[in-house]
Amino acid sequence: PYDVLVVGGGPAGASAAIYAARKGIRTGIVAERFGGQVNDTLGIENFISVKYTEGPKLAASLEEHAKEYGIDIMKSQRAKRLEKKDLVEIELENGAVLKSKTVILSTGARWRNLGVPGEAEFKNKGVAYCPHCDGPLFAGKHVAVVGGGNSGVEAAIDLAGVAAHVTVLEFMSELKADSVLQDRLNSLPNTTVIKNAQVKEITGTTKVDGITYTDRESGEDKHIELQGVFVQIGLVPNTDWLADTLERTRMGEIVVDNHGMTSIPGVFAAGDCTNSAYKQIIISMGSGATAALGAFDYMIRNQ
Numbered sequence: 001p002y003d004v005l006v007v008g009g010g011p012a013g014a015s016a017a018i019y020a021a022r023k024g025i026r027t028g029i030v031a032e033r034f035g036g037q038v039n040d041t042l043g044i045e046n047f048i049s050v051k052y053t054e055g056p057k058l059a060a061s062l063e064e065h066a067k068e069y070g071i072d073i074m075k076s077q078r079a080k081r082l083e084k085k086d087l088v089e090i091e092l093e094n095g096a097v098l099k100s101k102t103v104i105l106s107t108g109a110r111w112r113n114l115g116v117p118g119e120a121e122f123k124n125k126g127v128a129y130c131p132h133c134d135g136p137l138f139a140g141k142h143v144a145v146v147g148g149g150n151s152g153v154e155a156a157i158d159l160a161g162v163a164a165h166v167t168v169l170e171f172m173s174e175l176k177a178d179s180v181l182q183d184r185l186n187s188l189p190n191t192t193v194i195k196n197a198q199v200k201e202i203t204g205t206t207k208v209d210g211i212t213y214t215d216r217e218s219g220e221d222k223h224i225e226l227q228g229v230f231v232q233i234g235l236v237p238n239t240d241w242l243a244d245t246l247e248r249t250r251m252g253e254i255v256v257d258n259h260g261m262t263s264i265p266g267v268f269a270a271g272d273c274t275n276s277a278y279k280q281i282i283i284s285m286g287s288g289a290t291a292a293l294g295a296f297d298y299m300i301r302n303q
């Protein structure tokens with residue numbers, strides 16, 4: 001069996017595997033797509049100490065670093081079941097069952113897409129999902145935030161500090177964000193809120209030049225000229241396969257303690273699949289390191 005088996009090969013999983021392997025213990029990593037969400041990122045400017053890099057480049061360095069340590073890397077494999085017996089078992093979709101003394105879950109998350117024309121086409125060309133990452137690219141421009149929940153309104157407040165104008169488009173007749181956030185948003189001079197707006201299309205030629213929505217009250221289509229659209233309709237953790245095996249939040253995030261341990265002793269989790277407050281590369285890597293050290297600590301106390 002493995003000492004530490006990591007499920008997921010994004011920044012959290014790579015960091016966890018490297019930290020574990022550096023303890024000289026038998027480490028494996030199963031990843032559907034090594035690098036995770038980083039593969040889909042164009043410019044990265046907030047990976048501290050690296051002023052600028054690009055997603056595919058960072059993803060390649062993650063793998064290269066992991067390869068330095070004799071980690072058993074199993075790519076293009078999906079985990080479908082976890083069971084705690086004497087050891088922790090992970091069953092893969094190909095039928096194989098891997099056994100390990102400890103497991104670190106780092107299966108990440110995905111942004112919920114709007115699914116309208118123009119969204120996929122203009123991804124990284126005006127369509128963005130992460131205000132902390134891409135906000136500064138829209139300095140002095142007009143942007144829309146789609147979604148009026150907490151993350152949408154937080155994004156709008158954040159973006160209002162750099163963009164010329166921010167329009168929030170909410171599908172329902174009310175914003176769902178906490179009232180303190182709504183008050184803060186409404187106090188800003190360069191923001192507009194449009195409710196009952198169903199986004200129909202993101203328009204552009206080589207990059208975004210506007211958004212079209214249907215006013216659900218009047219049924220009329222309306223168009224706004226702008227340069228950026230931040231989609232903030234939810235981040236979905238990749239944890240469905242775990243079902244009720246361990247404690248998850250209402251949103252499906254795996255609940256961890258400050259050593260990264262889940263509700264199952266010996267099973268740890270890190271990164272965007274957990275209930276961490278913020279979802280970023282550097283934060284995922286930190287929590288991956290925490291989970292690996294937590295798993296090592298658990299092992300030396302339970303052998």
Ligand code: FAD
Nearest residue numbers: 008009010011012032033036037079108133271272280281
């Ligand atoms: P992920 O990166 O999601 O990796 C999850 C891993 O698990 C992948 O290897 C995946 O294939 C694997 N996996 C999933 N399910 C299974 C399964 N059942 N079995 C096996 N493997 C599985 N953050 C920043 O800090 N700066 C930025 O500039 C930035 N820009 C971003 C731009 C975009 C477009 C996106 C989408 C995200 C951006 N982020 C940015 C966020 C950042 O990418 C994430 O916070 C980070 O990648 C999370 O790392 P993770 O390892 O937790 O999960």
